[in-house]
Amino acid sequence: MNLLVCISKTPETTAKIAFKENGTQFDTDGVQYIMNPYDEWYALVRAIELKESVGAGKVIAINVGPPSNDIVIRKALAIGADEAVRVDAEANSASFVAKQVASYAKDNNIDMVFLGKETIDYNGSLVGGMLSELLDVPYLSYASNIEVSGNEATVTCEIEGGVEIVKATLPLVVSATKGLAEQRIPNMRGIMMAKRKPLNVIPPVGVEEKEAIVSYQIPEGKTGVKLVDLENMDELVRLLHEEAKAI
């Protein structure tokens, strides 16, 4: 069973979010990067577990990005991916990424593609659906559980206020949310082995971009907190009703 896991690189969760060039570019100055938590904690780990339980096939981590992403890709190898591919290009839009991954998946006999439910920077949640449409396969999104038996997957998908449990035949695309797996911390052996695992760099396929971010803004913060004495909860209720009009 060949499992492809999309991993992306995102600013670390405490990174300062600022923009430059008149608010048209993300200011990367001093920003540390991590693997997108949904990709790392859930998608990658569940793919590794499934491969381990079948005992055959491989887990391939794929990233679209510049050479500086290799450090994040090596981490995926240290956690347990067997090999990795980096498409050597800036990932400027969801469709760009989806088309690169789809092109690789078509040529490489992939049974399932895993990815996180969204990235924590652009929060687009679009790559999975695009990829599924490009591959013309089912897309099981927001999965919190997946079991595979032979050629069939049973997946629990989180929906607003509940879950849908569905069955589909491979190949398919799965996006991962909390619950799909338990985070794995790479151990020393994994880190050593990761250095020897293949990381293939391939050129991108051409894509016509249809969206562009033309400007960024930081939302206005709160102007100051109004403190209410704990003895006076009637006053808090009054403020919430009359001033905030929230109740």
Added chain:
Amino acid sequence: MSVLVFAEAIKNQYKKSTFEVVLYGARLSKQLGTECIVLTNGNGDSASNLGVYGAQKILNFESENMHDNRMLTKVISAAVSQNGSTVVILSDNSKGKALAGRLAINLDAAVVSGAVALPNTNDGFKVHKSLFSGKAVGSYSLNADIKVISVAGNSIGLEEIGQAVSLESFDASAHSSTVSLVETKRVEGTVPLPEAELVVSAGRGMKAPENWGIIDELAGVLGATTACSRPVADTGWRPHHEHVGQTGIAIKPNLYFAIGISGAIQHLAGVNNSKTIVVINKDPEAPFFKAADYGVVGDLFDVVPRLIESLKKFKAS
């Protein structure tokens, strides 16, 4: 030309967030000088009443396979080509996001997910979306003949602008599904977190899961949905689907109560777009107070019961 809105009915009922996308589509169609067409699996009065939020034409289809986004993509795509639609509007929920990506490819469209306001169509076509889990907002320029937009919940205030419209049926029978539904489980009674207008959230300051009675009671009095911080969900005190923040659910209710939550940057990222924030914390230096509108410094086990009493008095008056 037309704007096509996909409005999902669940057991022939619509959620508030679905009325919001219909209204969004109606306002956008006015802005563009075109018609607002709604495609829905609902029927009867329930579907006709989408006209109240501005639907001018309502296409009803029947399907047993609403769980299959590949099938739904084909249905929506067929409606787009039959009606010459240039914009497709979806809810930004789990289904809407899956459809947005699929439709963008299927229709060769430009796409943005999680729009927070109506597009600016004066000069090109630009839409605002929240980024970095709420820490920033980006303006997306969409440059293709067809645009697909999923609209974040609570982004547009509801307003009744029209009246019921009679339904036209839309044939979706040609599109079959390859995904079978085993079971749907829904938590009955409470509004799901992403759609809730009132949220009561609690953190590690609660000390132990058995102390959640006062949180449930406060939420009950308000008619609010409960949420929690990540460590609370990770230790199993509360279910995962209550975890809000950068690596949980991002929400923007009208009112957010943060009780015994310190206000770490990853938590704030998912909740700081809430309209009004109330923080209850015994530590006056807790970072959350900087992101709050109202604050109470004190022991939550003392403050929350007092608040419940005051709210009960208010509700009774």
